[in-house]
Amino acid sequence: MSAELNGNSHTPLSPTPRDLAATLFRRPRLVAASFGFVLLATMLFGVFSARYESHFKVLLRRGRFDPIVSSQPASAMDFTRPDITEGELNSEVELLRDEDLLKQVVKMAGLVPAGTRDFERPAEIERAVRKLARRLDVEALKKSNLIQVSYKDTNPERAARILSALSTLYVRRHTNLQRPPGEIQFFDQQTAEYEKRLHQSEAELVHFTRARGVASAALERDIALQKLGEAGAAYRQIDQDRVETERRIASLREQLKSFPSRSVTLNRWADNPEVLEKMKTHLLELLLKRTELLSRFEPSYRLVQEVEQEIGETRASIAAEALTPVRDETTDKDPNYEWARMEMEKAQVQWDGLRARQSDASTQVASLRTFATQMQSASVDQQDLMRTAKAEEDNYLLYLRKREEARIGDALDERRILNVAIVESPVAPALPTHSVLLYFLLAFGLAMAFSVGIAFTTEYFDSTIRTPDEAYGLLEVPVLAWLPAPKPAVPRPSISRIGRPKVVVQ
Helix, strand or coil: CHHHHHCCCCCCCCCCHHHHHHHHHHCHHHHHHHHHHHHHHHHHHHHHCCCEEEEEEEEECCCCCCCCCCCCCCCCCCCCCCCCCHHHHHHHHHHHCCHHHHHHHHHHHCCCCCCCCCCCHHHHHHHHHHHHHHHEEEEECCCCCEEEEEEEECCHHHHHHHHHHHHHHHHHHHHHHHCCCCHHHHHHHHHHHHHHHHHHHHHHHHHHHHHHCCCCHHHHHHHHHHHHHHHHHHHHHHHHHHHHHHHHHHHHHHHHHHCCCEEEEEEEEECCHHHHHHHHHHHHHHHHHHHHHHCCCCCCCHHHHHHHHHHHHHHHHHHHHHHCCEEEEEEEECHHHHHHHHHHHHHHHHHHHHHHHHHHHHHHHHHHHHHHHHHHHHHHHHHHHHHHHHHHHHHHHHHHHHHHHHHHHHHHHHCCCCCEEEEECCCCCCCCCCCHHHHHHHHHHHHHHHHHHHHHHHHHHCCCCCCHHHHHHHHCCCCCCCCCCCCCCCCCCCCCCCCCCCCCCC
Protein backbone atom coordinates (compact mmCIF):
# COMPACT_ATOMS: atom_id res chain seq x y z
CA MET A 1 0.00 0.00 0.00
CA SER A 2 2.89 2.36 0.81
CA ALA A 3 4.44 1.51 -2.54
CA GLU A 4 1.27 2.46 -4.31
CA LEU A 5 1.11 5.73 -2.35
CA ASN A 6 4.71 6.58 -3.02
CA GLY A 7 4.31 5.78 -6.72
CA ASN A 8 7.06 3.18 -6.76
CA SER A 9 4.93 0.49 -8.44
CA HIS A 10 5.91 -0.48 -12.01
CA THR A 11 3.48 0.72 -14.66
CA PRO A 12 2.44 -2.17 -16.96
CA LEU A 13 3.64 -1.80 -20.53
CA SER A 14 0.42 -3.13 -22.08
CA PRO A 15 -3.21 -3.23 -20.90
CA THR A 16 -4.50 -6.41 -19.41
CA PRO A 17 -7.83 -8.00 -20.39
CA ARG A 18 -9.23 -6.58 -17.18
CA ASP A 19 -8.21 -3.08 -18.24
CA LEU A 20 -9.82 -3.57 -21.64
CA ALA A 21 -13.02 -4.82 -20.06
CA ALA A 22 -12.99 -1.88 -17.65
CA THR A 23 -12.81 0.48 -20.60
CA LEU A 24 -15.97 -1.09 -22.01
CA PHE A 25 -17.81 -1.16 -18.69
CA ARG A 26 -17.07 2.51 -18.02
CA ARG A 27 -19.30 3.41 -21.05
CA PRO A 28 -22.11 0.87 -21.07
CA ARG A 29 -24.67 3.19 -22.58
CA LEU A 30 -22.44 4.21 -25.47
CA VAL A 31 -21.48 0.60 -26.17
CA ALA A 32 -25.09 -0.64 -25.98
CA ALA A 33 -26.42 2.22 -28.10
CA SER A 34 -23.79 1.82 -30.80
CA PHE A 35 -24.18 -1.97 -30.74
CA GLY A 36 -27.98 -1.78 -31.05
CA PHE A 37 -27.86 0.89 -33.73
CA VAL A 38 -25.37 -0.97 -35.93
CA LEU A 39 -27.13 -4.28 -35.40
CA LEU A 40 -30.53 -2.81 -36.30
CA ALA A 41 -29.21 -0.83 -39.26
CA THR A 42 -27.35 -3.83 -40.64
CA MET A 43 -30.34 -6.12 -40.25
CA LEU A 44 -32.62 -3.58 -41.92
CA PHE A 45 -30.15 -3.16 -44.76
CA GLY A 46 -29.81 -6.94 -45.15
CA VAL A 47 -33.60 -7.41 -45.16
CA PHE A 48 -34.54 -4.56 -47.47
CA SER A 49 -31.55 -4.93 -49.81
CA ALA A 50 -31.52 -8.71 -50.01
CA ARG A 51 -30.06 -10.02 -53.29
CA TYR A 52 -31.92 -12.66 -55.24
CA GLU A 53 -29.79 -14.69 -57.58
CA SER A 54 -31.24 -16.15 -60.77
CA HIS A 55 -29.15 -18.33 -63.06
CA PHE A 56 -29.20 -20.56 -66.10
CA LYS A 57 -26.72 -23.01 -67.61
CA VAL A 58 -25.57 -23.36 -71.18
CA LEU A 59 -24.45 -26.73 -72.53
CA LEU A 60 -22.02 -26.85 -75.43
CA ARG A 61 -22.41 -29.98 -77.54
CA ARG A 62 -21.91 -31.40 -81.00
CA GLY A 63 -25.60 -31.51 -81.83
CA ARG A 64 -25.16 -30.66 -85.53
CA PHE A 65 -22.52 -30.08 -88.17
CA ASP A 66 -22.95 -26.95 -90.26
CA PRO A 67 -21.08 -27.03 -93.60
CA ILE A 68 -18.80 -24.14 -94.43
CA VAL A 69 -20.44 -21.46 -96.56
CA SER A 70 -18.06 -21.43 -99.54
CA SER A 71 -17.96 -22.14 -103.27
CA GLN A 72 -15.98 -25.32 -102.66
CA PRO A 73 -17.64 -28.74 -102.58
CA ALA A 74 -18.65 -29.86 -99.12
CA SER A 75 -16.05 -32.09 -97.55
CA ALA A 76 -16.92 -35.32 -95.83
CA MET A 77 -18.35 -34.64 -92.39
CA ASP A 78 -16.61 -35.99 -89.34
CA PHE A 79 -19.17 -37.78 -87.16
CA THR A 80 -16.72 -38.79 -84.42
CA ARG A 81 -18.07 -35.93 -82.27
CA PRO A 82 -14.83 -34.45 -80.87
CA ASP A 83 -14.79 -32.93 -77.42
CA ILE A 84 -15.50 -29.27 -76.84
CA THR A 85 -12.21 -27.40 -76.56
CA GLU A 86 -11.34 -24.85 -73.93
CA GLY A 87 -11.14 -22.18 -76.62
CA GLU A 88 -14.71 -22.84 -77.65
CA LEU A 89 -15.88 -22.58 -74.03
CA ASN A 90 -14.03 -19.31 -73.55
CA SER A 91 -15.45 -17.96 -76.81
CA GLU A 92 -18.99 -18.63 -75.63
CA VAL A 93 -18.20 -17.04 -72.25
CA GLU A 94 -16.97 -13.88 -73.96
CA LEU A 95 -20.02 -13.92 -76.22
CA LEU A 96 -22.26 -13.90 -73.12
CA ARG A 97 -20.30 -10.90 -71.82
CA ASP A 98 -20.41 -9.01 -75.09
CA GLU A 99 -21.33 -5.36 -74.61
CA ASP A 100 -23.55 -5.23 -77.68
CA LEU A 101 -25.45 -8.25 -76.42
CA LEU A 102 -25.86 -6.63 -73.00
CA LYS A 103 -27.25 -3.48 -74.65
CA GLN A 104 -29.89 -5.58 -76.35
CA VAL A 105 -30.66 -7.23 -73.01
CA VAL A 106 -31.09 -3.82 -71.38
CA LYS A 107 -33.52 -2.77 -74.09
CA MET A 108 -35.41 -6.05 -74.09
CA ALA A 109 -35.68 -6.27 -70.28
CA GLY A 110 -36.77 -2.63 -69.96
CA LEU A 111 -34.02 -1.59 -67.54
CA VAL A 112 -34.18 1.98 -68.82
CA PRO A 113 -37.29 3.87 -67.70
CA ALA A 114 -39.80 4.46 -70.45
CA GLY A 115 -40.04 8.17 -69.70
CA THR A 116 -36.34 8.82 -70.30
CA ARG A 117 -35.79 11.58 -72.80
CA ASP A 118 -34.10 10.72 -76.07
CA PHE A 119 -30.88 12.65 -75.49
CA GLU A 120 -30.48 11.02 -72.06
CA ARG A 121 -31.34 7.52 -73.24
CA PRO A 122 -27.83 6.52 -74.56
CA ALA A 123 -26.24 7.49 -71.24
CA GLU A 124 -28.92 5.62 -69.27
CA ILE A 125 -28.39 2.56 -71.43
CA GLU A 126 -24.64 2.75 -70.91
CA ARG A 127 -25.05 3.01 -67.13
CA ALA A 128 -27.51 0.12 -67.14
CA VAL A 129 -25.05 -1.97 -69.21
CA ARG A 130 -22.23 -1.27 -66.79
CA LYS A 131 -24.41 -2.13 -63.81
CA LEU A 132 -25.55 -5.30 -65.53
CA ALA A 133 -21.95 -6.27 -66.39
CA ARG A 134 -20.91 -5.81 -62.75
CA ARG A 135 -23.70 -8.00 -61.40
CA LEU A 136 -23.52 -10.60 -64.16
CA ASP A 137 -21.35 -13.60 -63.44
CA VAL A 138 -20.41 -15.92 -66.36
CA GLU A 139 -18.25 -18.89 -65.50
CA ALA A 140 -17.23 -22.02 -67.37
CA LEU A 141 -17.57 -24.96 -65.01
CA LYS A 142 -14.43 -27.00 -64.65
CA LYS A 143 -14.16 -30.40 -66.32
CA SER A 144 -17.47 -29.98 -68.09
CA ASN A 145 -19.04 -28.42 -71.17
CA LEU A 146 -21.33 -26.23 -69.06
CA ILE A 147 -21.34 -22.47 -68.67
CA GLN A 148 -23.17 -21.05 -65.65
CA VAL A 149 -24.63 -17.56 -65.91
CA SER A 150 -25.95 -15.90 -62.74
CA TYR A 151 -27.30 -12.46 -61.93
CA LYS A 152 -28.10 -10.89 -58.58
CA ASP A 153 -30.77 -8.27 -58.05
CA THR A 154 -32.98 -7.00 -55.28
CA ASN A 155 -36.04 -7.88 -57.37
CA PRO A 156 -36.29 -11.62 -58.14
CA GLU A 157 -38.70 -11.12 -61.08
CA ARG A 158 -36.35 -8.59 -62.65
CA ALA A 159 -33.37 -10.90 -62.24
CA ALA A 160 -35.26 -13.72 -63.97
CA ARG A 161 -36.46 -11.36 -66.71
CA ILE A 162 -32.93 -10.14 -67.40
CA LEU A 163 -31.49 -13.64 -67.63
CA SER A 164 -34.40 -14.81 -69.77
CA ALA A 165 -33.70 -11.99 -72.23
CA LEU A 166 -29.99 -12.79 -72.10
CA SER A 167 -30.54 -16.49 -72.86
CA THR A 168 -32.89 -15.73 -75.74
CA LEU A 169 -30.60 -13.13 -77.29
CA TYR A 170 -27.55 -15.32 -76.73
CA VAL A 171 -29.07 -18.28 -78.58
CA ARG A 172 -30.09 -15.94 -81.39
CA ARG A 173 -26.62 -14.39 -81.55
CA HIS A 174 -24.96 -17.83 -81.52
CA THR A 175 -27.19 -18.95 -84.39
CA ASN A 176 -26.44 -15.82 -86.42
CA LEU A 177 -22.71 -16.21 -85.87
CA GLN A 178 -22.69 -19.89 -86.79
CA ARG A 179 -24.93 -19.43 -89.84
CA PRO A 180 -25.04 -15.95 -91.39
CA PRO A 181 -28.53 -14.69 -92.28
CA GLY A 182 -29.62 -14.65 -95.91
CA GLU A 183 -27.70 -17.81 -96.73
CA ILE A 184 -30.57 -19.66 -98.41
CA GLN A 185 -31.53 -16.58 -100.46
CA PHE A 186 -27.96 -16.29 -101.71
CA PHE A 187 -27.84 -19.95 -102.72
CA ASP A 188 -31.28 -19.66 -104.37
CA GLN A 189 -30.02 -16.79 -106.49
CA GLN A 190 -26.79 -18.57 -107.41
CA THR A 191 -28.64 -21.81 -108.23
CA ALA A 192 -31.02 -20.00 -110.59
CA GLU A 193 -28.14 -18.12 -112.23
CA TYR A 194 -26.05 -21.23 -112.87
CA GLU A 195 -29.11 -23.18 -114.05
CA LYS A 196 -29.67 -20.49 -116.67
CA ARG A 197 -26.00 -20.62 -117.67
CA LEU A 198 -26.13 -24.42 -117.86
CA HIS A 199 -29.12 -24.35 -120.24
CA GLN A 200 -27.36 -21.78 -122.39
CA SER A 201 -24.14 -23.85 -122.53
CA GLU A 202 -26.07 -26.99 -123.42
CA ALA A 203 -27.94 -25.12 -126.18
CA GLU A 204 -24.63 -23.88 -127.62
CA LEU A 205 -23.24 -27.42 -127.54
CA VAL A 206 -26.31 -28.82 -129.34
CA HIS A 207 -26.12 -26.04 -131.94
CA PHE A 208 -22.43 -26.77 -132.51
CA THR A 209 -23.17 -30.49 -132.98
CA ARG A 210 -25.91 -29.81 -135.49
CA ALA A 211 -23.97 -27.14 -137.37
CA ARG A 212 -20.78 -29.20 -137.70
CA GLY A 213 -22.54 -32.53 -138.04
CA VAL A 214 -20.25 -34.00 -135.40
CA ALA A 215 -21.48 -35.99 -132.44
CA SER A 216 -18.09 -36.43 -130.80
CA ALA A 217 -15.28 -34.60 -132.54
CA ALA A 218 -12.61 -36.07 -130.27
CA LEU A 219 -13.79 -39.63 -130.88
CA GLU A 220 -14.05 -39.10 -134.64
CA ARG A 221 -10.62 -37.47 -134.61
CA ASP A 222 -9.16 -40.48 -132.83
CA ILE A 223 -10.87 -42.84 -135.26
CA ALA A 224 -9.62 -40.74 -138.21
CA LEU A 225 -6.09 -40.74 -136.80
CA GLN A 226 -6.26 -44.50 -136.34
CA LYS A 227 -7.49 -44.95 -139.90
CA LEU A 228 -4.86 -42.47 -141.10
CA GLY A 229 -2.17 -44.56 -139.50
CA GLU A 230 -3.57 -47.71 -141.06
CA ALA A 231 -3.90 -45.99 -144.47
CA GLY A 232 -0.34 -44.69 -144.24
CA ALA A 233 0.94 -48.14 -143.39
CA ALA A 234 -1.09 -49.62 -146.29
CA TYR A 235 0.28 -46.95 -148.66
CA ARG A 236 3.84 -47.74 -147.70
CA GLN A 237 3.17 -51.47 -148.07
CA ILE A 238 1.61 -50.93 -151.51
CA ASP A 239 4.57 -48.79 -152.55
CA GLN A 240 6.94 -51.49 -151.40
CA ASP A 241 4.93 -54.16 -153.25
CA ARG A 242 4.93 -51.96 -156.38
CA VAL A 243 8.70 -51.60 -156.31
CA GLU A 244 9.11 -55.34 -155.85
CA THR A 245 6.67 -55.99 -158.73
CA GLU A 246 8.64 -53.65 -161.02
CA ARG A 247 11.82 -55.53 -160.21
CA ARG A 248 10.05 -58.84 -160.89
CA ILE A 249 8.76 -57.60 -164.25
CA ALA A 250 12.26 -56.50 -165.28
CA SER A 251 13.66 -59.88 -164.26
CA LEU A 252 10.95 -61.77 -166.18
CA ARG A 253 11.63 -59.68 -169.30
CA GLU A 254 15.27 -60.67 -169.16
CA GLN A 255 14.28 -64.32 -168.80
CA LEU A 256 11.86 -64.11 -171.76
CA LYS A 257 14.73 -63.00 -173.98
CA SER A 258 16.69 -66.14 -173.09
CA PHE A 259 13.80 -68.60 -173.53
CA PRO A 260 12.56 -69.75 -177.06
CA SER A 261 8.90 -69.22 -177.79
CA ARG A 262 8.44 -72.88 -179.08
CA SER A 263 10.36 -76.14 -178.67
CA VAL A 264 10.30 -79.64 -180.43
CA THR A 265 8.37 -82.07 -178.39
CA LEU A 266 8.29 -85.16 -180.85
CA ASN A 267 10.44 -86.40 -183.85
CA ARG A 268 9.16 -89.51 -185.86
CA TRP A 269 10.52 -91.21 -189.09
CA ALA A 270 8.27 -93.79 -191.02
CA ASP A 271 7.33 -94.97 -194.54
CA ASN A 272 4.42 -93.52 -196.41
CA PRO A 273 2.02 -96.45 -196.46
CA GLU A 274 -0.44 -94.95 -198.88
CA VAL A 275 2.18 -94.10 -201.51
CA LEU A 276 3.80 -97.50 -201.20
CA GLU A 277 0.45 -99.20 -201.43
CA LYS A 278 -0.46 -97.30 -204.56
CA MET A 279 2.97 -97.94 -206.09
CA LYS A 280 2.79 -101.67 -205.32
CA THR A 281 -0.75 -101.82 -206.72
CA HIS A 282 0.42 -100.09 -209.86
CA LEU A 283 3.39 -102.52 -210.03
CA LEU A 284 1.00 -105.44 -209.72
CA GLU A 285 -1.16 -104.09 -212.50
CA LEU A 286 1.91 -103.68 -214.69
CA LEU A 287 3.00 -107.25 -213.98
CA LEU A 288 -0.43 -108.53 -214.89
CA LYS A 289 -0.44 -106.47 -218.04
CA ARG A 290 3.04 -107.79 -218.98
CA THR A 291 1.85 -111.34 -218.46
CA GLU A 292 -1.17 -110.72 -220.59
CA LEU A 293 0.97 -109.17 -223.26
CA LEU A 294 3.48 -111.98 -223.20
CA SER A 295 0.67 -114.36 -223.73
CA ARG A 296 -0.09 -112.73 -226.97
CA PHE A 297 3.05 -111.03 -227.99
CA GLU A 298 6.75 -111.62 -228.03
CA PRO A 299 9.00 -110.19 -225.31
CA SER A 300 10.49 -107.95 -227.90
CA TYR A 301 7.26 -106.52 -228.77
CA ARG A 302 7.14 -102.82 -228.27
CA LEU A 303 4.18 -102.82 -225.87
CA VAL A 304 5.85 -105.51 -223.82
CA GLN A 305 9.03 -103.51 -223.71
CA GLU A 306 7.11 -100.41 -222.50
CA VAL A 307 5.45 -102.40 -219.80
CA GLU A 308 8.79 -103.81 -218.73
CA GLN A 309 10.21 -100.27 -218.58
CA GLU A 310 7.26 -99.07 -216.44
CA ILE A 311 7.68 -102.07 -214.13
CA GLY A 312 11.34 -101.19 -213.67
CA GLU A 313 10.55 -97.58 -212.99
CA THR A 314 7.84 -98.58 -210.54
CA ARG A 315 10.20 -100.90 -208.73
CA ALA A 316 12.82 -98.20 -208.64
CA SER A 317 10.28 -95.78 -207.24
CA ILE A 318 9.27 -98.31 -204.57
CA ALA A 319 12.90 -98.84 -203.67
CA ALA A 320 13.53 -95.11 -203.54
CA GLU A 321 10.46 -94.60 -201.42
CA ALA A 322 11.69 -97.26 -198.99
CA LEU A 323 15.04 -95.48 -198.74
CA THR A 324 13.44 -92.06 -198.04
CA PRO A 325 10.93 -92.49 -195.14
CA VAL A 326 8.48 -89.73 -194.08
CA ARG A 327 9.81 -87.45 -191.20
CA ASP A 328 7.14 -86.34 -188.65
CA GLU A 329 8.32 -83.49 -186.23
CA THR A 330 6.00 -82.06 -183.52
CA THR A 331 6.68 -78.68 -181.81
CA ASP A 332 4.90 -77.01 -178.83
CA LYS A 333 5.07 -73.86 -176.67
CA ASP A 334 8.10 -73.65 -174.46
CA PRO A 335 6.98 -74.11 -170.79
CA ASN A 336 9.69 -71.86 -169.38
CA TYR A 337 8.86 -69.16 -171.87
CA GLU A 338 5.19 -69.54 -171.23
CA TRP A 339 5.71 -69.51 -167.43
CA ALA A 340 7.86 -66.42 -167.69
CA ARG A 341 5.35 -64.77 -170.00
CA MET A 342 2.41 -65.62 -167.76
CA GLU A 343 4.25 -64.49 -164.65
CA MET A 344 5.19 -61.26 -166.36
CA GLU A 345 1.60 -60.72 -167.38
CA LYS A 346 0.49 -61.43 -163.81
CA ALA A 347 3.14 -59.09 -162.46
CA GLN A 348 2.08 -56.44 -164.95
CA VAL A 349 -1.54 -56.78 -163.92
CA GLN A 350 -0.48 -56.72 -160.28
CA TRP A 351 1.66 -53.66 -160.90
CA ASP A 352 -1.26 -51.89 -162.55
CA GLY A 353 -3.45 -52.83 -159.58
CA LEU A 354 -0.82 -51.66 -157.11
CA ARG A 355 -0.55 -48.34 -158.91
CA ALA A 356 -4.31 -47.91 -158.73
CA ARG A 357 -4.36 -48.94 -155.08
CA GLN A 358 -1.47 -46.63 -154.31
CA SER A 359 -3.28 -43.76 -155.94
CA ASP A 360 -6.42 -44.56 -153.94
CA ALA A 361 -4.37 -44.94 -150.75
CA SER A 362 -2.68 -41.59 -151.38
CA THR A 363 -6.08 -39.97 -151.88
CA GLN A 364 -7.40 -41.68 -148.74
CA VAL A 365 -4.40 -40.56 -146.67
CA ALA A 366 -4.83 -36.98 -147.83
CA SER A 367 -8.57 -37.12 -147.14
CA LEU A 368 -8.08 -38.65 -143.69
CA ARG A 369 -5.39 -36.11 -142.85
CA THR A 370 -7.69 -33.27 -143.85
CA PHE A 371 -10.58 -34.83 -141.91
CA ALA A 372 -8.40 -35.39 -138.84
CA THR A 373 -7.26 -31.75 -138.99
CA GLN A 374 -10.87 -30.61 -139.19
CA MET A 375 -11.86 -32.90 -136.34
CA GLN A 376 -8.95 -31.61 -134.25
CA SER A 377 -10.16 -28.05 -134.70
CA ALA A 378 -13.75 -29.11 -134.05
CA SER A 379 -12.71 -31.13 -130.99
CA VAL A 380 -10.97 -28.09 -129.50
CA ASP A 381 -14.14 -26.02 -129.94
CA GLN A 382 -16.35 -28.86 -128.72
CA GLN A 383 -14.12 -29.56 -125.72
CA ASP A 384 -14.22 -25.88 -124.83
CA LEU A 385 -18.03 -25.93 -124.99
CA MET A 386 -18.13 -29.18 -123.03
CA ARG A 387 -15.78 -27.80 -120.38
CA THR A 388 -17.95 -24.71 -120.08
CA ALA A 389 -21.09 -26.85 -119.82
CA LYS A 390 -19.38 -29.16 -117.30
CA ALA A 391 -18.22 -26.21 -115.20
CA GLU A 392 -21.70 -24.73 -115.26
CA GLU A 393 -23.17 -28.11 -114.34
CA ASP A 394 -20.73 -28.55 -111.45
CA ASN A 395 -21.49 -25.05 -110.18
CA TYR A 396 -25.21 -25.65 -110.54
CA LEU A 397 -25.05 -28.96 -108.64
CA LEU A 398 -22.76 -27.39 -106.04
CA TYR A 399 -25.11 -24.51 -105.30
CA LEU A 400 -28.06 -26.88 -105.45
CA ARG A 401 -26.45 -28.96 -102.69
CA LYS A 402 -25.52 -25.79 -100.81
CA ARG A 403 -29.10 -24.57 -101.03
CA GLU A 404 -30.33 -27.87 -99.66
CA GLU A 405 -27.77 -27.68 -96.84
CA ALA A 406 -28.92 -24.13 -96.06
CA ARG A 407 -32.54 -25.26 -96.08
CA ILE A 408 -31.68 -28.10 -93.69
CA GLY A 409 -29.81 -25.60 -91.50
CA ASP A 410 -32.82 -23.29 -91.38
CA ALA A 411 -35.06 -26.24 -90.50
CA LEU A 412 -32.65 -27.20 -87.71
CA ASP A 413 -32.64 -23.60 -86.46
CA GLU A 414 -36.43 -23.52 -86.44
CA ARG A 415 -36.51 -26.69 -84.37
CA ARG A 416 -33.80 -25.35 -82.04
CA ILE A 417 -31.35 -28.11 -82.92
CA LEU A 418 -28.17 -26.19 -82.10
CA ASN A 419 -24.69 -26.79 -80.73
CA VAL A 420 -25.72 -24.95 -77.56
CA ALA A 421 -28.63 -25.71 -75.31
CA ILE A 422 -30.10 -23.93 -72.29
CA VAL A 423 -29.99 -26.61 -69.60
CA GLU A 424 -31.70 -24.65 -66.84
CA SER A 425 -34.03 -21.83 -67.77
CA PRO A 426 -33.87 -18.77 -65.50
CA VAL A 427 -36.62 -18.59 -62.88
CA ALA A 428 -37.47 -16.02 -60.21
CA PRO A 429 -35.84 -17.18 -56.93
CA ALA A 430 -38.14 -17.43 -53.90
CA LEU A 431 -35.38 -16.94 -51.31
CA PRO A 432 -32.54 -14.46 -51.22
CA THR A 433 -28.99 -15.49 -51.78
CA HIS A 434 -28.10 -15.39 -48.07
CA SER A 435 -30.34 -16.41 -45.13
CA VAL A 436 -31.50 -14.11 -42.26
CA LEU A 437 -29.28 -15.99 -39.83
CA LEU A 438 -26.23 -15.16 -41.90
CA TYR A 439 -27.26 -11.54 -42.02
CA PHE A 440 -27.79 -11.61 -38.23
CA LEU A 441 -24.34 -13.07 -37.62
CA LEU A 442 -22.76 -10.51 -39.91
CA ALA A 443 -24.73 -7.71 -38.25
CA PHE A 444 -23.81 -9.00 -34.78
CA GLY A 445 -20.12 -9.13 -35.64
CA LEU A 446 -20.19 -5.71 -37.25
CA ALA A 447 -22.11 -4.21 -34.30
CA MET A 448 -19.71 -5.78 -31.82
CA ALA A 449 -16.68 -4.47 -33.65
CA PHE A 450 -18.22 -1.02 -34.07
CA SER A 451 -19.28 -0.69 -30.41
CA VAL A 452 -15.89 -1.82 -29.13
CA GLY A 453 -14.18 0.56 -31.51
CA ILE A 454 -16.41 3.43 -30.36
CA ALA A 455 -15.62 2.66 -26.69
CA PHE A 456 -11.87 2.62 -27.19
CA THR A 457 -11.95 5.66 -29.44
CA THR A 458 -13.87 7.59 -26.78
CA GLU A 459 -11.43 6.39 -24.16
CA TYR A 460 -8.55 7.56 -26.30
CA PHE A 461 -9.92 11.07 -26.64
CA ASP A 462 -11.04 11.30 -22.94
CA SER A 463 -8.50 13.34 -20.82
CA THR A 464 -9.88 12.48 -17.33
CA ILE A 465 -7.45 10.98 -14.72
CA ARG A 466 -9.22 8.20 -12.88
CA THR A 467 -6.48 6.25 -11.05
CA PRO A 468 -3.26 6.98 -9.09
CA ASP A 469 -1.30 5.24 -11.79
CA GLU A 470 -2.63 7.64 -14.40
CA ALA A 471 -1.64 10.55 -12.17
CA TYR A 472 1.81 9.14 -11.52
CA GLY A 473 2.29 8.43 -15.19
CA LEU A 474 1.29 11.93 -16.11
CA LEU A 475 3.01 13.93 -13.26
CA GLU A 476 5.86 11.55 -12.51
CA VAL A 477 5.58 12.44 -8.73
CA PRO A 478 4.49 10.19 -5.89
CA VAL A 479 0.78 10.12 -5.16
CA LEU A 480 0.34 10.84 -1.45
CA ALA A 481 -3.37 10.29 -1.23
CA TRP A 482 -6.26 9.11 -3.32
CA LEU A 483 -9.78 9.92 -2.37
CA PRO A 484 -12.45 7.65 -3.71
CA ALA A 485 -15.61 8.95 -5.27
CA PRO A 486 -18.26 10.19 -2.86
CA LYS A 487 -20.78 7.72 -4.08
CA PRO A 488 -20.18 4.07 -4.23
CA ALA A 489 -18.89 3.06 -7.54
CA VAL A 490 -17.72 -0.07 -9.10
CA PRO A 491 -14.04 -0.47 -8.39
CA ARG A 492 -12.10 0.30 -11.48
CA PRO A 493 -8.77 -1.28 -12.04
CA SER A 494 -5.86 0.84 -12.96
CA ILE A 495 -5.19 1.08 -16.67
CA SER A 496 -2.12 2.18 -18.46
CA ARG A 497 -1.88 5.25 -20.56
CA ILE A 498 -3.32 4.66 -24.01
CA GLY A 499 -1.16 7.16 -25.68
CA ARG A 500 -2.55 10.64 -25.26
CA PRO A 501 -1.19 12.81 -22.44
CA LYS A 502 -3.64 13.45 -19.63
CA VAL A 503 -4.32 16.74 -17.91
CA VAL A 504 -4.45 17.14 -14.14
CA VAL A 505 -7.86 17.76 -12.68
CA GLN A 506 -7.59 20.70 -10.26
